[in-house]
Amino acid sequence: MTPTGFGKGSHLHLIDGSAFIFRAYHALPPLTRKSDGLPVGAVAGFCNMLWKYVTDERGQDAPTHAAVIFDHSAKTFRNEIYPAYKANRPEPPEDLRPQFPLTREATRAFNIACIETEGFEADDIIAAFACQARDAGGRVTIVSSDKDLMQLVGGGVDMLDPIKGKTIGPEEVAEKFGVGPDRVVDVQALAGDSVDNVPGAPGIGIKTAAQLINEYGDLETLLERAAEIKQPKRRQTLIDHAEQIRVSKRLVTLDCDTPLDASLESLEIRAPDPQALLGFLADMEFRTLTARVAERLGAEPPAVVSAPPSEAPAAPELPAIDHAGYETVTDRAALDAWIARIREAGHVAIDTETTSLDEMQAALVGISLAVEPGRACYVPVGHVQGSDDLFGQAALVEGQLPLDQVLAALKPVLEDPAILKIGQNLKYDWKILARQIPELGGIRMAPLTDTMLMSYALNAGSHNHGMDELAERYLGHRCIPIKDLIGSGKSQIRFDQVPIDKAAPYAAEDAEITLRLYRHFAPMLPVEQVTTAYEVLERPMIPVLADMELAGIRVETDTLKRMSNAFAQKLAGLEDEIHELAGERFNVGSPKQLGEILFDKMGLAGGKQGKTGAFSTSADVLEDLAAEGHDLPARILDWRQVAKLKSTYTDALQTHVDPDTGRVHTSYSITGAQTGRLASTDPNLQNIPVRTEEGRRIREAFVAAEGHRLVSLDYSQIELRILAHVADIPALKQAFRDGIDIHAMTASQMFGVPVEGMDPMIRRRAKAINFGVIYGISGFGLSRNLRIPRAEAQQFIDTYFERFPEIRAYMDKTVADAKQDGFVRTLFGRRINTPGINQSGPAAGGARRAAINAPIQGAAADIIRRAMIRMPEAIRGLPARMLLQVHDELVFEVQESAVEDLIAAARKVMEGAAEPAVKLNVPLIVDAGHGMNWAEAH
DNA sequence: GACATCACG
DNA sequence: GACGTACGTGATGTCC
Known part of the structure; x- marks a missing residue:
């Protein structure tokens, strides 16, 4: 095809190749080529993204020209300006490195121009192409969500976030930086960037930077008139660091004059050569994608053979899955x-x-x-x-x-x-x-x-x-x-x-x-x-x-019916009251309508939340409003509680009573939870109410068969005990050995108060921290949980880690292991993969906390599984059956006469369940109860 | 089918 | 200074 020039009407797509690679690498589990073990996960993800990009329907907006731009080397002209630039970038993971050249090959296989220049960053090459194309009168779309490229937006240049499919124009840039695209570099120069190691001005972030730039017009003016700034600290910072800020600006400013090896014309879009593309994909042994591409191109798919390494004996070729046999x-x-x-x-x-x-x-x-x-x-x-x-x-x-x-x-x-x-x-x-x-x-x-x-x-x-x-x-x-x-x-x-x-x-x-x-x-x-x-x-x-599920648990429909009727009456009364207070009738069950009434009509404080822009009316928010003395939110909370009990429990549970057995047979999913916990469905019997008096009464409908009793045994503080063991925390271990109140002990150690006569409030805080630690605590989370100021919450956490330094060490080690291995293990060898752990950005925090929690929650799950597996043998001969598991609790049905025997046998199995695989250096303690129904037994 | 909400450990 | 913020689940109702 002859190049037809680039000008008005042309539309150039510039794809940020490195971003694609890293995105692909972290989004997918490690994948290796079957025949020789070459890591190809990132290449697979990269090809899938390119294929999706190529086949996306764009209609009028379709590009006429396109290129994928890659970084070529780590050292660039910016290192001469500032040697520490990007100095704290971690080395790419070992299994990603060999994939870099393969992604270039993949790009060529798709017949898209593949651009990289020694000594220049991809961002500068993108800038140069964008400027040239814009000056030639064409349109440009940069396919990337990198904020460093946002300075290029405007005058016919926009960006496209390939994951969200969202266009980034001047408005979106202004939303992110608080200034227009032309002033983005000024804001970046002030705010700096910890990822790229751009220093900026200490103590100034994007918000403050934007405010300053908007006030003074541009960076140079700001630096010249820095002496006029009112806040003394800010003024001094700008004066002291003026030179560093100017250097930062040179670091973040992309260079439109970067020399280019390719002309705009040469980037014209070309159809891929089916042979070349399919050959590459088959060589990589991507079966699914090869087949998909072949189908779309109307070509014969080449055979994808994963030949084993030549020295090994050839495995027999498996016949195709074709239904013929x-x-x-x-x-x-x-x-x-x-x-x-x-x-x-x-x-x-x-x-x-x-x-x-x-x-x-x-x-x-x-x-x-x-x-x-x-x-x-x-x-x-x-x-x-x-x-x-x-x-x-x-x-x-x-x-x-x-x-x-x-x-x-x-x-x-x-x-x-x-x-x-x-x-x-x-x-x-x-x-x-x-x-x-x-x-x-x-x-x-x-x-x-x-x-x-x-x-x-x-x-x-x-x-x-x-x-x-x-x-x-x-x-x-x-x-x-x-x-x-x-x-x-x-x-x-x-x-x-x-x-x-x-x-x-x-x-x-x-x-x-x-x-x-x-x-x-x-x-x-x-x-x-x-x-x-x-x-x-x-x-x-x-x-x-299977035996537990087949056994089921007896549930009295009549009791549930009575409760449903009582709840229905209560709901009707509450609804009248709510409509009265609101001054109009509306659907109380609709958060949307409720939000409009509370916040638009009545004008209560509690702004918009969430990505949908809707008001949040969650219990958190309503409780705060109720505490301020508003009646409507308080009544809504009452209504919600009753409505939940009725719809999810007393109504729905009746439909799950098996007509043949008169019992409820849940189904446990062994693989439903990532940590090794079970999940219970149809119905979920692991979330039957217990925390409120009214809810707990639902458990009265779960009853023992004639002549039998229900027995419940549950592990006391099992996750904290596991933490004490795996993190090897002397104070915690000793407390568990001495059998003292663990939360009171924590409070005593943290606040220096005696356990005797402790203020319940203090103990409550220690308890929240103890739990928070298992979840990967943050000051924000604790402050919200305890409804105390953030600074205070952070102070508690700092004190806690000071007092129990082993916990911090354990957490750091867990995260480091997860980053290196891509998984964590429980004490018992259960493996839990952590694919998101090497991500950067906001998602990283969640992956980090999940990695910290998984070995603890997982080990607890392992222990109760071990107990359950041994239980049939241990209670053989007793007139008893195991019916339910609720994470740290087992529920049995046993003939009246054998209640004590069953408790003794089951407790022995549960308390010894870690052994002989693991000898815990804290005791496992099991509490037991029994009665005619689950409320009495728990 | 997505989202908000809320029940449990 | 800013980001977004406790871990793991399942069921229900609303709304598009």
Whole structure:
């Protein structure tokens, strides 16, 4: 294509390549090329971003010219002006360095101009191109969100934040810097920049700088007239540091005269050469992207081979996932042949299809099996046709093997201790099969291994662990969406209504994918040193949780109904009162309408909040208003509390009582929380009210069966005890050994007051700090929690760290480890990835705090898991069942006569649960209670 | 489906 | 000086 010149009507995009790379690196988990282990995560992210950029629809706004600009070397002319410039930039991570040249290659593969010049920063090159293009009468868009480039905005130049998709024009720049783009460098010169090590004026930030520049017009005028400044400290700073400020300005000012190796014309947009682009992507072994690009370009995708290192024996090429080797089993001979295959292989990947996600209600529709990649079968047993009859039953499709015959044939295999059952979220299938053929005692599958739990042991913190996501991520395969079979929304059908020929490929694929995931993950466990965590903390949870869920807990619907009625009356009364106070009727449940009434109509203080610009009406805000004596917010708080209790608890809980068992059967997610905690859903039984008297009464509806009692045992202060152990804090450890009130001890040490006769207020503050520390405390957070001034909160924290210096050391070490390794570990070896830890900016704080919290919360989760896994054996012979787990509490149902025996046995297991893996140097203490219902037992 | 809110440890 | 600010969850109702 011949260059056609650059001028009016032309539109140049300048892409900040380095920003793309770092963004890609930190956004993605470490990824290596399969064949040789070359790190390619950042290249993958970079290519995905470029591809998204290239394929974005822009219509009229489409660029005519484009270039990606990179930094070439660390030393530039700025180091001659100021040697310390960018001196405190950390070295790029080890696994990122080899990826820099690959990103240049990627850019060329996309056929976009790739620009870098020795000795010049990307920002200056961008500036020079932008100035030239602007002077030639064209438009320029800088694709970056770097604030250092904002000085270039205006006169046909704007910016585009590639992540948020937001255009940055003069207004946005003014919003950020408080001055127009032409004065941005003046503000930056004054404020300096800690990241780039630009000194600026000490004690002056962007706000103050903008105020000064707006007052005096520009930096030179300001420095000349510095003597007129009223604030003495500020005046002296500017006078003393005038030279440093001028140097800073030279550092932040981008150079439009930077020499350029390429002409504007040469940046004209060119279509990529499919061969070159696909060749590069295949070489990088990016399966998904290669396929996507090939499809879009209408080209044949090249084979993506991850050849193993040449010295290793070649692994057999796996057949493609193409559904060709799938079989539908409809006769006894075929089923027996599959059972023989399973026996010979010694393992089987299994998946069940059912009519419902609720395992208590679900009926079995079919079973799929796989023993080797490329080959799987589906055994339909419950597909129906036609509509339901009067009893809600439809006719079975002809030709399916009888359900009971299939189950009776499979039971010996599924329970055979020599045959490994491989599944994805096996707890689901385990529960389904346990409920079948009750006359034969159900099917209790064993031994088990679970690809979802393997992924969790390896990758907790990096991503979720559902099959579709794992298949796409690790096998480069997109599964058939369930929506294609059952639809969605109102027209959704049950799986048993799906025709067998449509169901078979879907179901068989699930078994095959599971098998392939197993082959992928299993060898990684020892390499990543998570085998023990998987074997000890994950895998054994499956039957334990399945039995708890199947047991359920008895809930009295009548009690809930009575409460619902009482709440309804109370709500109606409160609503009348609220409308009266507001002077109009409105939806009390709408924060939007409430905000308008409180803050617009009544004019109460409490400005706008949040990114949506809406008023916050959260309990925090309303409590402050109520404390000032306003009645309306106080009534709203009352209404909210009752409404929550009614809707989430007394109403919703009734719908979860199983009609067959009269009990509520929650479902625990083993991989739902990043730290190793369980999560409870449908319904969530881990957040039943307890903190208020009115809420706690809901627990009265959770009752023991006839002749039984509920027993609750909970760990006392387990997270603080773990902190005392891992951070090795002598004062804390001693206090726990002596069994004294830990918060009172903390207060006594911090404020120098005796524990005896302590002011409850002081103790409350110490308690808040003790908890705050576990969460990665900040002065701001503590001040808000305690409603005290920030300075005071900060003072407490400083005193705390002074008194317990080991805590600071532990936190620093945890964060340093996370930064180096990309993960943290609990005492018991559980690994939690910390992908955001090396980010910069506001997100970094959150990642840092999460990294500090994870080993503590995670170790507590490990301990109770260890107790739960040992519990069935420890209480065998007692007429008792474990029903619920609430993070640090276990709830049992036991015959009246055995209450004390159960408490003794369970307490022994819980208090000794860390051992023998870890010998804690603080005692674990378990408190116990019992009663007719959960309120009494807790 | 996003957001705000609030229940728990 | 400024940034944004306690950790981990799930369910509900409103509003677009």
